[in-house]
Amino acid sequence: MTQIQRMGVVLTDRGSKYAVSGAxxxxxxxxxxxxxxxxxxxxxxxxxxxxxAAILPTGALKADDGETGAGMVILRMLERAGVQDHLVIVTRWYGGKKLGGDRFRRVQDATRAYLDDLGVVS
Incomplete structure (x- = not known):
């Protein structure tokens, strides 16, 4: 079994908490x-x-899990950074206030924190 790297909660915004993990x-x-x-x-x-999102030898995969568009945000960042064969998962615990477009920035921030931790220039 592949070991998951869990960075835990990397940021909060208006009560919502974001964590990032990957493998x-x-x-x-x-x-x-x-x-x-x-x-x-x-x-x-x-x-x-x-x-x-992940970019595999067979192609790119992504899932929004109800956060419409968030999988594509992660996928685009993986593509730009040239990261393949690696799954990045951004977890959100909803804090009671809608974030509007800022939710995409938070997904980007969490993904960037993970890529930085991997030593990848994003």
Whole structure:
């Protein structure tokens, strides 16, 4: 099983909390296994959204998990950074106030924190 790197909560905005996690993956089965492992933690299972993206040898995959457009934000950042075979998951716990367009900036901020931690120039 691939080891998940969990950075935990990296930022908050108007009550919403954002965490970022990820792991090396090479297939859809590995993506699903990492997501299952992450959600085995009750806090992540109860999160409002676990959005993610990965660029695999078979192509790009992404999921919004109810946060429309967030998967594409992560995917574009992975493409720009040239990161392949790696799953990045941005988790949001909704804080009660809508963020509007700022929610995309928070997804970008969380993804950037993960890429920075990987040592990737984003």
């Amino acid at each position: 090396p993956v090479r297939s859809r089965d590995e993506v699903d296994a990492v997501l299952r492992d992450l959600k085995s933690d009750k806090a992540y299972a109860k999160a409002t959204h676990n959005t993610w």
